Amino acid sequence: MEQLAQLVREVERVVTAPYVPSLQGLYDLLQQGCLSSIELWALCKPCQVGLIADVLVDALSRSRVAAPLIAAFASTRAARDAILERHPVILDNFLEKAVNGESEYDSACIAFFKSPLPDGFVPPARIAVFISKLVSAMVANPCVDTVAPIHALIAGLKGSPRVLDDIPTETMSGLQTEFTKTLRNLDDHMGNILCLSTFAQIATARLAEPHNQHGSERQWLLNIRHFFGPKRGIKTLDLVVLRVILACSSSCNLGPQDAATSIRLAVDIADAIEPAQKQAWVASNSAKISKLCEKAAKDGLDHGIQKMAIVFLHALLPAQSLSSQLRGLGLRTLLSNDSHETLELISPQLITRLAGSLATTGEPATREIVAFVLGTFKGSEWKNMQSLATLRLAHLVLAGLRELDLEATGFNLNSSINPLRQAVGETIEHFPRTPSESQCSNSAICTSQLCMMQNRLFLSLMALYNTFSLKKNGGDIMMESFLFKVEDSLPDVRCGFSTTSPASHGGSFSLPETSRSSSTRIDRNWRAGITNVFMQNAQTHHDNMMRKIEETCFDLERRCEDVEGPLRIVEEERDRYALEAQHLRERTEELIKELKEKSDEVDAARRTSSEHLTEFGHEHTRLEQLLQEQYSHRDDLMRSIETLRFDLQEQQNRSENAIVSERDKNRSKELELMATITAKDDQVEELQEELVKMRSMYEQTCQTLAQASEENSNARETSGSLELELAGATQSLERFKLMNAENEDRISDLVGLTAQKDDQISLLLAREQDLRKELGSLETSVEQQASEHEKLQSAFQQSEVRSQAEIEKLNREAENQASRTANQISKQKAENQRLQADMQAAALEAANDAQSKDKRIHHLERKVQALRDERAAKAREFSEAQQHIGRLMGVMGFSSNAPESTPKHQRTRSNPYQTPAARSPQPISEDEDEDEDETQPQSSQYMPTGPTPKRPRSNHKTTAARAPSASSATMIRKSPPAATRSARRPLAAAAGNSPAKIPSSSGWKSSQVGAVPDTPAQENVAENRLQNLDLDMDLEFSKEFLFSSTAFTGSNERAEGQ
Known part of the structure; x- marks a missing residue:
């Protein structure tokens, strides 16, 4: 009530402001919970409905809250009609914006269609497109929020069947198809009720002849009506009743308001079911009906849910078939003191229908309803909001009474007509009532509206009195037409706000006109001018x-x-970013710590990898065996679980069969006992009826006896007083005595008969006691069987729980074992990966070391070969010098001592002081040259083409020239030791560049051949062999020696070339 008063004050402030008002306060008030009070506000202040409509439409271009306010006020039919009457194009504009993707106008468009469109209003053509948009939104996200707008729109268009007929068949067919899919797939209490209620609204709409161009019924409409016809009507009603029972139960997950709304939707669905299907369901579902009645009458149930449950029961069942408790709850629901709550919760059509249903239960309910209406009419002198709401409720209740068929009910209306006649007689002299104020400024209600509702209620009371009189005394049929004439001729009492136009209401001021007279004219009235x-x-x-x-x-x-909106957004973003930055800093620190820990772990793992490398193979094998054992154990566990599950299933099936059979036996015994009890009850009732009859006969006999005794006493008095006067009447006196004797005999017979009846009654009572004892024993046996059944069921549940616990325990053990095994496997895999990575790193490092050592070895070999070449060159020079000396000695006469018989090719001079390093190798054969050519690409990749690090760049040409000799040396080292050697030639016939090969040098070179690394194992052998050599032998020669030897060799080569 306080929210309604605030809404009235705020709306009046907006419509009476002398300037363009701010709508933010009204918007905030509606957001706080006053949205449901708009209907009552329109009832209390109908004079301001048009003004607020003009203000809201005028503010659309200036205020962002104007559109939401229009959507809120358009949900009330009076405000919606005022907006469409004054601005008919606004609905089409809203539909255009909504269809073009501006979703904030969807709620306003739906609010315009929540109630039937006014008569004469031409509906826009975009309704079908808007419905298609709503259906597409529901298909994308099927839920209550997307189904509810379509339901509200269809419920409003139900009152405008012409609009539904104009919607294309494709749109309605798509709606029916998608709603059927949603109803089949959506597992939601409220969503299913909304879908069925939408179909119910379409099925009960008064559409045109439902035929298509081929003459057959439209398929989409036929599919919708199947839900409420012989095909699926019983299933639909069964589902709806179950939903209502769920809404009334404590286990419902809906709020009180949503639960009450779902029951109100269920009323619409139940009304759409065909009467034959409804009667068939009621006849075969007495258990569900009793359950629903029990839920509705339960104490502690929410008032709104209980009221709607009572309305649903009265809509589903005849009021006479309901219990007195439910009928009393229906009266308390209808005649509640809180009229505001009743009008907000129950629609006007349901209030009128509930009043008519309760009035059919009997004359007491009708009398109570009439008393409520009369009390409301007499107490409506108080000018407050409650009086208007109560007047509205009384008018709706009275409409339900007027629709009652009094001839079919056959009630005695004497107790209802008398107070009605008295009330009409008291108030007819004050009719019609007129307001005391012309405008309702600063008032909670509009007095003009109050007077108008009082006059209409008085006319309704007159019509009801005429109806009751027509039932009792024939009434006056002309009175009805007279009342209609009076209602049409009532004065049109309007508030001052209703006649205020928006232009004059704005409080505009007109500027005074400036004087156009000549400035030369002198005004004598200067005071007036000033x-x-x-x-x-x-x-x-x-x-x-x-x-x-x-x-x-x-x-x-x-x-x-x-301004404040973006600032708040920026502040929220700043706080969010600061929080994210803090989280990121913390996360960074954590990651740094984790990185350090991981790096330490990696270092430790690297240190321990060499130790674990040898143990990894055995551990891996052991883990594989353990994994196989775990797999086999898991398979055994799974087989045992399956066996236990199968045994448990068989045991459960046997228990279920035993329970079913026991339940059937108990049910049959219970039915037999119920039949026996019913027969006994019938016999008891018959005996009680006979007892009542006997008692009535006994009472009649006693009355006859008393009358006879009185007559006897009177006769005796009369005979005593008339003995002296009527002596001649002896015969008549004797006859009278005879008659008295006969009466006494009759009385004695009646007394005997009464004694016999008393005996029969005592026998019947004894028999009744026996039957009650037998019934008690039967009930005891039934209770014992029920307790045994409960014990069996509890034992079965305990065994099932134990079995389930064992199964879960086994599953947990198997899962734990599997998880432990998986963890061990993952750890071992991680360890294997780490070890493999370490092994790869070690292998890579070893390969790099081997490659570097190989390069070092080749570098040293090249140096050694260069030194050998130099020494060979020196040896050739020395041999040439010896030959030259020999020739000189021969010329000088020293050749006579030499043996002439020796061939020239066998003459050799040996130097006993020549070292093996100075001896040159023999020339290589042709086969060895071919092998050298074949292996040249393989050996070239290890020989750099540039100068050695310890030779100057000027000697590059000499190095390139000596490369073939180095290759030849390499091939000599690779050649087998048993290779054929060429014959030795004389020194004079030998070439200058082909010195004789010394065996010791070739033997040394052959020993070096085995030091060439081919495999990693041979690398170690070669490396061990090279350790015995002086790898730094190049340091023994100075730079001068190298340069001099190189220069000497170069000069010697030039000399040989010449």
């Missing part, structure tokens, strides 16, 4: 001030709406 000037200046200042106030209001509203 007064006019002051008045004009004051008016101008007032207009400027009002304009400044308006601009200030606009600026304030713009700042409040436009």
Whole structure:
């Protein structure tokens, strides 16, 4: 009530402001919970509905809250009609924006269609497109939020069947198909009820002849009506009743308001079911009906849910078939003191229907309803909001009474007509009532509306009185037409707000006209002139001030709406970014710590990898065996679990079969006992009826006896007084005595008969006691069987729980074992990966070391070969010198001592002081040359083409020239030791560059051949052999020696070339 008062004050402030008002306060008030009070506000202040409509439409271009406010007020039919009457194009504009993707206008469009469109209003053509958009949104996200708008729109269009007929068949067919899919797939209480209620609204709409161009019924409409017809009507009603029972139970997951709304939707669905299907369901589902009645009458149930459950029961079943408790709850629901809550919760059509249903239960309910209406009419003198709501409720209740068929009910209406006649007689002299104020400013209600509702309620009471009189005394049929004439001729009492136009309501001010007279004319009334000037200046200042106030209001509203929003967004983003930065810093620190820990772990792993490398193979094998054992153990566990599950299933099936059979036996015994009890009850009732009859006969006999005794006493008195006077009447006296004797005999017979009946009654009572004892024993046996059944069921549940616990335990053990095994496997895999990575790193490092050593060896070999070549050159020079000396000695006469018989090719001179390093190798054969050519690409990759690090760049040509000799030396080292050697030639016939090969040098070179690294194992052998050599032998020669030897060799080569 307080929210309604705040809404009334805020709306009045907006419509009476002398300038363009701010709508933010009204919007905030509606957001706080006053949205449901708009209907009651329109009831209390109908004079301001048109004004607020103009203000909201005018503010659409200036305020962002105008569209949501229009959507809120358009949900009320009076405000919606006022908006469409004054601005008919607004609905089409809203539909255009909604269809073009501006979703904020969807709620406004749906609000315009929540109630039937006004008569004469031409519906826009975009309705079908808007429905298709809503259906597409529901298909994309099927839920309550997307189904509810379509339901609200279809429920409003139900009252405008012409609009539904104009919607294309493709649109309605798509709606029916998608709603059927949603109803089949959506597992939601509220969503299913909304889908069925939407189909119910379409099925009960008064559409045109449902035929297509081929003459057959439209398929989409036929599919919808299948839900409520013979095909699926019983299933639909069964589902709806179950949903209502769930809404009334404590296990429902909906809120009280949503639960009450679902029951209200269930009423619409139940109304759409065909009567034959409804009767068939009621006849075969007495258990569900009793369950629903029990839930509805339960104490502690929410008032809103209980009221809607009572309404649903009265809509589903005849009121006479309900219990007195439910009928009493229905009366308390209808005649509640809180009229506001009743009007918000129950629609007007359901209130009228509930009143008519309760009135059919009997004359007491009708009398109570009439008393409520009369009390409301008499107490409506208080000018407050509660009086208007109560008047509205009384008018709806009275409409339900007027629809009652009194001839079919056959009630005695004497107790209801008398107070009605008295109330009509008391208030007819004050009819019609007129308001005391012309405008309802600063008032909670509109007095004109109050007077109008009081006059209409009085006319309704007159019509009801005429109906009751027509039932009792024939009434006056002309009275009805007279009442209609009176209602049409009532004075049109309007509030001052209703006649206020928006232009004059704005409080605009007109500027005074400036004087157009000649300035030369002298005005003698200077005081009046000064007064006019002051008045004009004051008016101008007032207009400027009002304009400044308006601009200030606009600026304030713009700042409040436009400035604070981005600032709040920026602050929220700043806080969010700061929080994210803090989280990131913390995460970075954690990652750094983890990185350090991981690096330490990696170092430790690297240190320990060499130790674990040898143990890895055995551990891996052991883990594989363990894994195989775990797999086999898991398979055994799975087989045992399957066996246990199969045994448990068999045991459960046997238990279920035993329970079913026991339940059937108990049910059959219970039915037999119920039949026996029913027969016994019938016998008891018959005996009680006979007892009642006997008692009535006994009472009649006692009355006859008393009358006879009185007559006897009177006769005796009369005979005593008339003995002296009527002596001649002896015969008549004797006859009278005879008659008295006969009466006494009859009385004695009746007394005997009464004694016999008393005996029969005592026998019947004893038999009844025996039957009650037998019934008690049967009930005891039934209770014992029920307890045994419960014990069996509890034992079965305990065994099932134990079996389930064992199965879960086994599953957990198997899962734990599998997880442990998986963890060990993952750890071992990780360890293997780390070890493999370490092994790869070690292998790579070893390969790099071997490559570097190989390069070092080849480098040293090249140096050694260069030194050998130099020494061979020196040896050739020395041999040439010896030959030259020999020739000189021969010329000088020293050749006579030499043996002439020796061939020239066998003459050799040996130097006993020649070292093996100075001896030159023999020439290589042709086969060896071919092998050298074949292996040249393989050996070339290890020989750099540039100068050695210890030779100057000027000697590059000499190095290139000596490369073939180095290759030849390499091939000699690779050649087998048993290779054929060429014959030795004389020194004079030998070439200058082909010195004789010394065996010791070739033997040394052959020993070096085995030092060539071919495999990693041979690398170690070669490396061990090279350790015995002086790898730094190049340091033994100085730079001068190398340069001199190189220069000497070069000069010698040039000399040989010449």
